[in-house]
Amino acid sequence: MTPSIGLRHHGDPRRLRRLLGAVLAVVLAGTLATVIRPAPAAAAAGDLILNGTFDNGSTAPWWTRLAATSTTVDAGQLRIRTAGPATRPTWDDLVGHFEFGVTAGQPYRLQFDASADVNRSLRVSVSRVDTPFTSAVDQTVALTPTMRRFTFDFASPFGDPQAVLLFHLGAHAASTVRLDNISLTPLAVDPATDPILYWNGILIDTYQALDLPPTASSREAAILHAAMHDAAVSVTGVGNPYRVRVPVSYPGTMDDVVAPSLHAAIDRAAHDVLTALYGGQGRSYTQALAGAIARRPSGVNAAEAARGDTVGAAAAAANLQARANDGSGNNTPYQLDGVPGSWRSTNGKAAVGPNWGLVTPFALTSGRQFRPGLPAGATGYGDLLGRQEYHTQVQEVRAYGGRGSSLRTPEQTQIAFFWANDLAGTYKPPGQLFTHTRIVAEQRGLGILANARLFGLVALALADAAIAAWDAKYQTPIDLWRPVSAIEAIHGTGWQPLSQDRNGVPYTPAFPAYVSGHATLAGAWAAVMKGFFGTNAIGFDATTDDPHAVGVVRHMSGFDQAAQENALSRIYLGVHYRFDAEAGLATGGSVGAYVYANRLRP
Template identity: 30%
Template sequence: MKTTWVATRNARQIKTGYILLIAMLLLDFSCSKNNDLELIEEENAMMSKSANTSPNTVLAWNQVMEDLYTFSLNGPGTPPPSASYTWALVHLAMHDALNGIVPRYETYAGVPRDKDANPDAAVSQAAYDVLMAINQLPFAPAYLPQNFQSINALLAETLDGIPDGEAKNKGIALGHAVAEAIMAKRAGDTPNLAPGVPNQPAEGTQPGEYRYLPYPLAPNGMGYALANFHKLKPFFMVTNDMFRSEPPYETSSPEYAADLNETKDFGALNSQVRSADQTELGVFWAENSSRGWNVVARIVRDSYNEKSQNAWKTARYLALVHSAIADSYISIFESKMYHYFWRPITAIQLADNDGNDATTADPSWVPLLNTPPLGEYPSAHAISGSVAGQVIIRFFDDRDNYELNLDSGYMPGVIRSFSSVSDAVRENSLSRIYIGYHFRLAVDVGEALGKELGDYVYENALKEK
């Protein structure tokens, strides 16, 4: 009997154990299922928030930047490479702020997530804080126009339009954190941002080597502007020399002579062959690339499918365009410093000493516009326009045909029209010949490099999660 009782007891214990185990598994499955449902519901809510969030605040800050960097031809301004640096940081901050709420795309500088933060508050505070941080740089006026009324007004207007409460407070806090993270990531930039004379390269002496230029905006002499800009940490390139160009033509070559004579004829202040339209397009495109190509980016976005571009997509799009422009300047300045090629004003005035019988010196030759004091080859303006155009084309399904009616701060009231982004890119490049800044090879190479860099940035930066 005892044996039977023990066996029965053991059987009951085993049965009870099985029942408890099954109950625990069912409970665990139920909890797991509930947790999964909660996560799915949370994710759906977050995706719905990102899909339905208006891009108006992102676009408002973008428009403030466009207005702030619209300069007249003979008025004060900021150097185009310096402008691109500020534009990139502001737009990356807006992108990161949104993706700190709903992580749809990779961020530039990681920050803690806060799904309950108000997107408009986060975007505005992040953009504003980055601009104020740039204003603390030793060379602030070269990077940010000292006119803060519109910036202050937009921040106040945006925050005043958001109901007080936890979401607004969290959005402001997230914006602060994003800006701090962005600037921390760029903390090593300061030694390389100086626009003036630190660490000037030696003036060249041989045919083709860069010579210091007379420059009205630097009456005491600048030598070489932004001489360390090429050392900046890239935004998305792997290395600064990743897209270094092949060398320019030898000054003794027939190709060089053909390029020099073209710029000598068409780029002179008192050219006898440049048409009125070529003069217009030369000056029209001379403004900073960040402002000029932002106009194109906005038109294309609105023309493609405005309703499909929520805040997240719009912020990523503009961050890619402006980060690519900034990287293009870093890249091309590296090539300029590496090749250290002389400008047309030097080459034409010293043509009797270039070892080429097909060129003739004109010691009095001057270009249509004053040439910036930095190396000629390749063209920074060509690469910055081309990289922007390529990102714009790639972002919207490789579509190129758009009706573009563009304006320019350098020629108020003048509109130039194009049927494609590529046509605008090409005219932007050629404009540098007509103002006497560049030889044709420099603009052709710059434009080609811009397409390569644009593809790289589009395919590798801020990718969808």
């Protein structure tokens, strides 16, 4: 029989917790292990539980808390005669297993067979070994005389190198309970159940439904992912929050120690942010939340979900409030410079986001922190238009970016459309970069916490990259006209860019050329990816949403290749000059490196 430890009932729950903690500490110190014989059987590969099958006839290392509770092995099963009486609290009469660890955010599967000689309930938990004895999974099952299999999946909301599996036997009259085939195994990462990936997918659906510019869409993605990251950090305590670490408290009783659900916290944060940002545009996220709940692990109980909701709601509120007066609502009309070289509309549309460079950044000190010099080192419009470099670059776009170009290769044409994603109905440039982030994250097998940080860093970098790009576009002495305007001024009408809408009508985005927003976003993305993974040399198959490149997949040898292709594509598309691309990549690279170095540190 396994030695047991008896503790008399004490009315103060806090004292009980301290006493139980002392008992657990003794067990962990090896006091019981020195007298338990024979040695426990080894756990199966990957299984954290020793002797969960009882095939060797031993009860070790399973222990009981009360002297009145007896354990024996009978017919290859653990036979437990509970202490009773029914007035005992559930946590008073315990059978448990120590000496295994759990990792925050890691998915696990708890399985066991159980029966009882009378119909009764059994509470099972995986908990911290010390105060506040928080439980990662806490479920109550109904036992009958028929042996049945129970399975609960959960993502641990905390890390503990010395966790404990407990079967709570109190609150019932004395009975005989049988347990067998007990296992606790880490599960492989499953992207289908990752709430970060799920809600990023909902965001991309929103991008496709709403014709959003890269300015607003990147800002909104940063709020979303910062809130989800903060929710995850608050639940697990792993990493540093972006805006807030929501405090998690417990009622102070051993009967109510469940931790907030990591999934529920992330789900609520995402739902609340998206509803606040897009609810006024006719978007509802009720069904999306229902879909998220359906994907939660089976081990999440109602109390865990409710506490997760509380954490997620607070994380969302803090991040939304922080952006309430960030300048993104500044609609001051743009005043055209009205001189040769200055931007003018090419399609009758007003300038998009003329004040976006003044928006408060998420990580940068200001939108001008990494402001590049003026194109070709010019001092103003007249100086620029008189420089040979300018004329060389105009000619390059005319030769390679025109609809009827004979110099552009088929691959360059493919590259042009592959990276475009400018049109309504596509996921736009931020959506493509998030999609590529997901491709790499799934390829590398990242879990929830790693994805929370990676997508958070990418989102913050993209948002600040957009602010930095729009600062260069509008807040400097040169608001550069697009190539179609420059070529018309030199060569007359007739030239049109390769860029076109779904009906083949020439299309040029309605904002100045310098610097390229695509290139700046791509540079920021590549810098974050290199920082996070510690290398550029990660190959992946990149995809697109552009209607002129349906089904095209391009293999990238690394993040820099993807960013450089993205930047050069704008020349082939006929909407940007080379210095737009180069300065955008450099600016974005600085933004991404700064964000990675200064935010969401592990």
